[in-house]
Amino acid sequence: MKRSNNRRNRHEPSRRNKKNPLKAAGIEKVDYKDTNTLRQFISDRHKIRSRRVTGLSPKQQREVATAVKNAREMALLPFTSR
Numbered sequence: 001m002k003r004s005n006n007r008r009n010r011h012e013p014s015r016r017n018k019k020n021p022l023k024a025a026g027i028e029k030v031d032y033k034d035t036n037t038l039r040q041f042i043s044d045r046h047k048i049r050s051r052r053v054t055g056l057s058p059k060q061q062r063e064v065a066t067a068v069k070n071a072r073e074m075a076l077l078p079f080t081s082r
Contacts, residue, residue: 018055022064030063032070035077042068046080 021040022030032038041049041056041064048068051061071077 018053020055020057020060022056022060030060030067032067032074033076034067035071038064038068038071038077042077044081046078 022028022037025037027034027037030037041054043049048065051058054061054064056064068077072079
């Protein structure tokens with residue numbers, strides 16, 4: 001018996017890639033003091049969003065994560081919300 005072709009192959013991209021928001025804004029270096037930009041990469045529960053959601057490159061995702069963590073330590077961004 002042959003399976004139907006309704007299912008997509010796991011290795012086929014099912015959707016288009018997200019647009020890179022840092023590249024669109026012309027930002028080359030992520031700064032922890034730029035809280036307005038960093039808020040784009042934080043969920044409503046103040047978790048750092050994944051690469052799959054944000055559309056960043058691996059290097060940019062690491063920079064954003066480090067910048068968010070530094071901004072939290074400097075009290076520019078909250079750790080949690082109540």
